[in-house]
Each structure stands twice: as C-alpha cells, then as structure tokens.
Amino acid sequence: MALYPTRYTDPFDQLFNTVLGGNGTRNGNGGSLMRAPDTDVIETEREIRVVTEMPGLKRENIEVDVENNVLTVRGEKREERNEGEPGRFHLAERRYGTFTRSFVLPRDVDAEQIHAGFEDGVLTIAIPKSERARRRRIQVGGIQNG
Numbered sequence: 001m002a003l004y005p006t007r008y009t010d011p012f013d014q015l016f017n018t019v020l021g022g023n024g025t026r027n028g029n030g031g032s033l034m035r036a037p038d039t040d041v042i043e044t045e046r047e048i049r050v051v052t053e054m055p056g057l058k059r060e061n062i063e064v065d066v067e068n069n070v071l072t073v074r075g076e077k078r079e080e081r082n083e084g085e086p087g088r089f090h091l092a093e094r095r096y097g098t099f100t101r102s103f104v105l106p107r108d109v110d111a112e113q114i115h116a117g118f119e120d121g122v123l124t125i126a127i128p129k130s131e132r133a134r135r136r137r138i139q140v141g142g143i144q145n146g
Contacts (some may be wrong), residue, residue: 039051047129048129080130
C-alpha cells in the first residue's frame, strides 16, 4: 500500500530558481509561497502515519482535509516583524507564507477515522486501514476432490 505525494510548485518560481538562482519565490524574501515541509510516511499493519515537520507554525494555522481519497495539508507561517520596526536584516533565511501538500491515499483506508495531532512543531496524521486492507492468516487445508 502506498501514498503518492504531490507537491505544488509554481512554474514561475521554478523559472526564477533555475535561471536566476532564486530561493523559491519570485520576490526573493519569502513571498507568498513557502516550501512544502518535509514529510515521512510510515505504514504499519493497522494504519498509515503521515509525520510532517512544521517548526514555527501554530496549530490554528494548519488545516488537514480529505476529499476523493486525497489527503491535503495546508499551512501558513506568518512573519512576526512589525511595520516600522527598527533594525536591518543582514541575513533572512526563514520563510513565511502558505504551503499546500497533497497525498493520494490508497482505497482501503477508513477516511472517517483519520485523526491528526500537532505537538512540538510536528503534525502527525493517523490514517487507519480498513479491515479489508489488513493482513489476515489463511488456514491451509487439504485438497478436496470434487
């Protein structure tokens, strides 16, 4: 059983990265799209777990939904700078903005029982497998003559 990730990549951002060596956004300072966070997908006998690092995000800025067997994670990291704040940036590597990450789920999951938790900057989504998808032992008997 596998999850198939899809990443949204803005074609203009790809062009700027390739041609101009940009940092993932058109304006070079974080822009409106954030790089999708790194994710691990772990499968056990009973569930599929999606674990995503989201440092600096707040729980209220994370959205998880499932539609037509597609799991979508959206988030927004807001910049904490105040307008007119004194000081000058010498280095600005942290990114702000929104991201969307989607995964095509296998058919044999129980979408009604999916639950998500967020703690210490890590989002964990548990996707239970349906009974049909779980491994079961088949009793081997003798061959019967018809």
